[in-house]
Amino acid sequence: MSTYKMFFAGSGGQGVLLMGQIITYAAMLEGKEATFLPSYGPEMRGGTANCTVVVSDKPVSCPLIYEADIAVVMNLPSMDKFEPMVKPGGFLFYNESIIDRKPNRDDIKAVAVDLADRSAKLGNDKVANMVMLGEVVRGTGVVQVETVFKVFEKVFSGRKAALIPLNKQAFMGE
Amino acid sequence: MTTDKVLMKGNEAFAEAAIRGGARLYFGYPITPQSEVPEYMSRELPKHGGCFVQAESELGAINMAYGAGAAGGTVFISSSSPGIALMQEGMSFLCSAEVPLLAMNVSRGGPGIGGIQPGQADYFQVTRGGGNGDYRIPVFAPSSIQEAVDLLYEGTELAQYWRNPIMVLADGMIGQMMEPVLLPDFKPVPTPHEIAGLRDWACTGYDDRGGDQNRRVVKSLRMQPEKLEEHVEKLFRKYAQAEKELVRYETENLKGAEVVFVAFGTTARICREACEILAEEGIKAGLIRPISLWPFPNKAFDEIDFGTTKAVISAELSMGQMMTDVQIALNGRLPVYLAHRTGGMVPTSPEVAARAKAVLEGLK
Numbered sequence: 001m002s003t004y005k006m007f008f009a010g011s012g013g014q015g016v017l018l019m020g021q022i023i024t025y026a027a028m029l030e031g032k033e034a035t036f037l038p039s040y041g042p043e044m045r046g047g048t049a050n051c052t053v054v055v056s057d058k059p060v061s062c063p064l065i066y067e068a069d070i071a072v073v074m075n076l077p078s079m080d081k082f083e084p085m086v087k088p089g090g091f092l093f094y095n096e097s098i099i100d101r102k103p104n105r106d107d108i109k110a111v112a113v114d115l116a117d118r119s120a121k122l123g124n125d126k127v128a129n130m131v132m133l134g135e136v137v138r139g140t141g142v143v144q145v146e147t148v149f150k151v152f153e154k155v156f157s158g159r160k161a162a163l164i165p166l167n168k169q170a171f172m173g174e
Numbered sequence: 175m176t177t178d179k180v181l182m183k184g185n186e187a188f189a190e191a192a193i194r195g196g197a198r199l200y201f202g203y204p205i206t207p208q209s210e211v212p213e214y215m216s217r218e219l220p221k222h223g224g225c226f227v228q229a230e231s232e233l234g235a236i237n238m239a240y241g242a243g244a245a246g247g248t249v250f251i252s253s254s255s256p257g258i259a260l261m262q263e264g265m266s267f268l269c270s271a272e273v274p275l276l277a278m279n280v281s282r283g284g285p286g287i288g289g290i291q292p293g294q295a296d297y298f299q300v301t302r303g304g305g306n307g308d309y310r311i312p313v314f315a316p317s318s319i320q321e322a323v324d325l326l327y328e329g330t331e332l333a334q335y336w337r338n339p340i341m342v343l344a345d346g347m348i349g350q351m352m353e354p355v356l357l358p359d360f361k362p363v364p365t366p367h368e369i370a371g372l373r374d375w376a377c378t379g380y381d382d383r384g385g386d387q388n389r390r391v392v393k394s395l396r397m398q399p400e401k402l403e404e405h406v407e408k409l410f411r412k413y414a415q416a417e418k419e420l421v422r423y424e425t426e427n428l429k430g431a432e433v434v435f436v437a438f439g440t441t442a443r444i445c446r447e448a449c450e451i452l453a454e455e456g457i458k459a460g461l462i463r464p465i466s467l468w469p470f471p472n473k474a475f476d477e478i479d480f481g482t483t484k485a486v487i488s489a490e491l492s493m494g495q496m497m498t499d500v501q502i503a504l505n506g507r508l509p510v511y512l513a514h515r516t517g518g519m520v521p522t523s524p525e526v527a528a529r530a531k532a533v534l535e536g537l538k
């Protein structure tokens with residue numbers, strides 16, 4: 001592994017920033033270099049949200065990216081914007097529940113995830129982002145599954161600790 | 175020092191670094207992209223026995239900082255470009271009265287209210303100053319959250335040592351991003367009695383001074399021109415010393431470089447990646463990264479490999495404000511070009527690399 005450049009994008013409330021933060025946090029716990037850069041501005045309220053994550057074995061020269069090894073898109077506008085920015089051979093994870101088209105490119109590894117169906121089976125649509133994150137981590141190996149679980153222990157502390165089993169279940173695709 | 179890195183947002187890490195560096199007084203007014211600094215301070219500073227005041231405006235904040243600093247307090251303030259502009263009168267007063275202050279500018283696009291995306295068009299504002307009179311403010315520009323934390327932590331002491339405002343300039347991107355960071359230990363905080371002894375010029379009040387009856391006066395008004403000139407000459411002896419002691423920079427790959435970028439903050443990180451892109455194409459590119467913007471690291475330019483380097487490119491998120499200092503530092507030794515975006519736009523590393531290639535092509 002050398003460097004993974006990643007986009008996470010969707011609409012406000014879909015948990016795309018948390019996905020990016022968990023990957024960054026896990027990379028740090030694994031002793032890697034990592035940066036997390038959220039988009040910020042008036043467009044975030046009720047509109048689109050996205051973040052950029054870079055994980056590397058060496059110091060991250062630039063947190064701003066223009067092409068990605070992995071793009072994770074949760075809605076159609078994000079797919080339209082970020083699909084062209086995936087490197088040839090890179091990954092595109094997309095939320096097929098609400099994105100009503102297939103990817104245009106055939107030189108990338110596209111992974112369709114039915115988040116609505118998967119999270120409905122878990123009885124909680126708030127864990128859709130964790131279902132997606134599990135697909136990304138298990139599908140790419142950008143960080144280790146066990147490290148993400150360690151991050152869960154830190155992110156879901158106190159009263160939220162009760163949510164850990166559900167999030168692990170969502171993450172593992174069970 | 176703890177050896178565990180924590181993942182923090184830039185703005186929150188800046189605030190924590192100032193607290194750990196000993197700042198116990200914060201005055202501010204919210205403005206994007208640095209509003210997490212006052213938010214964090216309002217929550218955390220009281221836990222350390224400090225005092226957070228949301229001022230009625232940036233004008234109020236800088237004058238509260240002036241008063242608190244004159245009374246011997248360890249003061250930290252922060253704002254973003256138009257807010258820093260409102261503080262300029264106060265900066266001039268603090269410099270004249272030799273009142274210490276640690277200030278942070280998380281800069282955005284301008285002029286005017288401008289926008290809220292990252293910018294570096296405050297270069298003139300922070301290195302030349304918008305206040306009146308002869309004064310200088312040392313300015314440091316970190317390119318990572320860790321570097322910002324280290325500079326702010328040291329900055330509380332630098333401000334006291336130089337009895338002058340010290341400015342840390344980060345752009346909105348460094349304020350908004352998250353990176354793993356190693357936080358330094360909390361510095362011991364002096365008691366009011368200790369401050370009266372350590373800061374023997376500060377208006378601490380008789381009770382803390384153990385019977386010292388000498389009047390202490392902090393002022394910026396000097397009506398007699400002879401006295402004012404004498405005072406300014408004294409300030410500039412101090413600034414001359416600061417020019418010797420506070421120069422900081424980094425250089426990368428200057429030996430054998432065909433082209434050298436000069437860039438600070440976020441732009442330096444973009445240039446570092448542009449150097450990698452150019453290397454893949456067989457073009458050797460180097461980087462000079464000023465950390466101190468005033469004093470500008472003129473001596474860094476003596477390290478350029480003048481046998482191989484054909485051009486120097488000032489890369490900035492402005493219309494070329496730093497370029498003037500680059501030209502002064504080079505003093506005609508090499509042609510200087512500009513690679514820039516402005517208004518909150520940030521160039522990609524391939525754009526910067528393409529600019530370097532175009533410059534080199536044009537020189538053939």
